[in-house]
Amino acid sequence: MTRMFIAALFLFSTSAHAQGIPDTWPGILEKARGQTVYFNAWAGDENTNAFIAWAADRVREAYGIQLVHVKITLTSEAVARVVAEKAAGRHTGGSIDLIWINGENFLSLKEQGLLFGPFAQRLPHFALVDAAGKPTTVIDFTVPVDGMESPWRMAQIVYAYDSARLKNPPRSVAAMLAWARQNPGRITHPQIRNFLGSTFLKQALYELVEDPKILLAPATDADFVRVTAPLWRWYDELKPRMWRKGEQFPETGPAMRQLLADGEIDIMISFNPNEATTAIGKGVLPHTVRTYVLEKGTIGNTSFVAIPFNAAHKEGAMVVADFLLSPESQSRAMHPATMGNFTVLDLNRLTPADRKRFEELPRGVATLSAAELGRPLLEPHPSWMNGIVAEWERRYIK
């Protein structure tokens, strides 16, 4: 009886605060005015920080919203806060309004019921998103987004290399191994628990697997061994020919970038097609660094923002998410001097004036065009990534 009462109370309270959101967009704008939105976002990149600071200025001018960048080093710090608030019973008035999130953290939060939504379809600018041409804006790591997060920027795997030392980088996974045989110690990837570390293997699996379609369905115990066998054959050969003989790995992507800068390695993987250009501009990488993709294509995905279930300022968070989708914000984000991220929008749906903003953008010195990048491959189901990490540790950590 008591339990039913509590359950009823819980239902009542959730529906009550879903109703708390105004029905119309002008109503949301009205309520958002004066709110302070706490945006928890990785702050390891000065350019992104500067972009968020610019967005804060713009939403204050345009919507009277105070946008605060809560700087974190790992998304899991924000996730832990949301979990702690749920565990402590705080169902409203949460301290996080908006999180910059990637696929797997999103799935965790979504599965645990820690997100507010669906809200993405209610954002006016969402209609401009190229959901057909860029399916990763609505399908995150093979799982439908269901409006529980709003796309922000496109990402795709590229490989960066120093053209002063390496003329023809290997454009397939097989060629990479052949190259490493002749140039031992010149390639590495971040440690396997870092997302770029497992991404390095995931990208290789895409090319080595017989039929990549199988990667879009969850991995089962039965097919995992069979499907990944060619990957391990390839990696067993590559590993001893990697930097530090494959015994040590850089902790993170930026740590790996430093190895490229110092000439310790010649090739590195990156999930940001503009990273090399930005790094050259800052003097972090030599000006001779260029990027390329593999012949059979590379995996792409989308960065999103999501709103925790208990966010105190959901209206303000929605307005910020919508602003991030505006042509003004998207074209600025795509400028190579700011962040250089490809847009999630369909340029054909923009007004001519807005389209011009994109067409007039300069291209970064080490950034590929959309055509050169090619259509991105879809992320495999997360279970493949988890399986690869576990199997890697089982095989190579003694």
Added chain:
Amino acid sequence: MGAPLHQVTPAVSRGSSALRLFPAVTLAVFLAPVAAGLVATALPAFGYLPALGGRELGLDAWRQLLATPGLAASVRLTLLTGVLSTVLALAVAIGFCSVMHDTRLFRRIQIVLSPLLATPHVAAAIGLAFLISPAGWAGRLVSPWLTGWTRPPDVAVVHDAAGLSFVLGLLLKEVPYLMLMTLSALNQLRASETLVTARALGYAPAAAWLKTILPQVYPQIRLPIYAVLAFSMSVVDVAVVLAPNQPPPLSVLLFRMFTDRDLALVFPAAAGACLQLLSVAATIGLWRAAEIVVSVASRRWLTGGAGETTGWPLRGAWAAIMAALVALSLLGTVALAVWSFAKTWFFPQALPAAWTLSHWSRHAPDLAGPGAVTLGTGLAAALIGLGLAVGCLQNERVNGLGSPTRALWLLYTPLLVPQIAFLFGAQMLLVRMNLDGTWAALVWSHLLFVFPYVFLSLADPWRSFDLRYRTSALALAGSSLRVFLRVEMPLMLKPALFALAIGFAVSVGQYLPTIFAGGGRFTTLTVEAVTLSSGNDPRVTGIYALAQAALPLAMYLLAIAAPAWCHRHRKGMG
């Protein structure tokens, strides 16, 4: 002053009820968050965390932890590097003191050490890594003209499999800390007079120090040694920069699990947190046992009389080791400072190819706000911590060891458990109390880590205070409070200010507590530094490392200068 006076008026007989409140208040302030932290660590270890769907108690988390590849190697690495770095740090501190005591350098050593103490741990580690790694400054200075390297050799100098560079990185911070603690202990002893007597009896200087001073000093630095041991076995950020990572030390392994995208890993990670607590506690227990063995075994040598040679070559060796550590630490900071003005600096250039002020001009405006928050929070936490510690210790002096005082060891637990597990529980408590995101909560969460250091830095010197001063003063002045303010506090000023400076430095360095308790409402220099350093740009790291070091450095210099100034008219108290 004769010994009898000490017995005639036992200070213990004059109780003070106000002082009795201190241990109780201290426990009340800390017990709830410490308990919440421990419960939040222990319950998920046994499967209970309803927010993530864990509703039944069981041992699955432990099974999963034990099945983690490389766990045994991680634990072994943690034990070896933890014990090795503590032994070496202690040996260097004691060796240096024993041969250098009463030299002019020794009297200035605090000033030399304070920049080392003030440098944030992780900045010292990054600086060291940049000096010694194959692509580092040392390699750049001799390449290619001497080595022939046009690109760095593929050799693991940092992240070496044995963890030696990690141990070296720990020494850079632990030796100065133990030196400081030793100096503050020496202040309580009449070391110079004792040494003069011992030498007059024919002991070589070093032997005189080891035989007459060390047995008095060691009990006073025991707790700081345990803190060093616990710190080496649980530190994450230094380990990430310097320690092997396949597999990493236990602390890093757990940190990766706690921050994994798969939230279910919280369960085995919590079990691992319990394992870490147990291993640190067991190691401290073994250390204590070893102390007893050593003290029994060395009794004959201690009382065996003079007879050793002068020990001059040793003197050079210990001084050289200390000089090398100081040089590594300072050069590392210089390297980061150079980076902060570098536009481009690639291997094998000995210095940046192009210089710029743009990093400083870009970040300088952002330093003021976080700097003010850092200063305010650090001062508040350190002062409250000092007040509570002095109160508890004075209560112990006046009223003896009561039951609440005995329970104070509980407050060391925040140092022994992985911060992230512990803070999760403390954070839940703050959320429930609706305090998270307030400045009070921020100070409170810093106090959890500041207080143990303040207390253990102060406890041993305080306890070894010569009670005859108090007794005589009480006989002359009568008022307990007056004696405390006019006699006891001035005599304890030096250790108290050092404890304050250490507490302040600990607060300045807190990252996770600021994120968790501050709820993103407060940005400190460390938050800026740590979040930006995840982008791994040494130039930005350099700016923030210098900014982070500046405030604690000022505090250490104050702790050195203030007693000297206050006591400038009193001989032998400077």
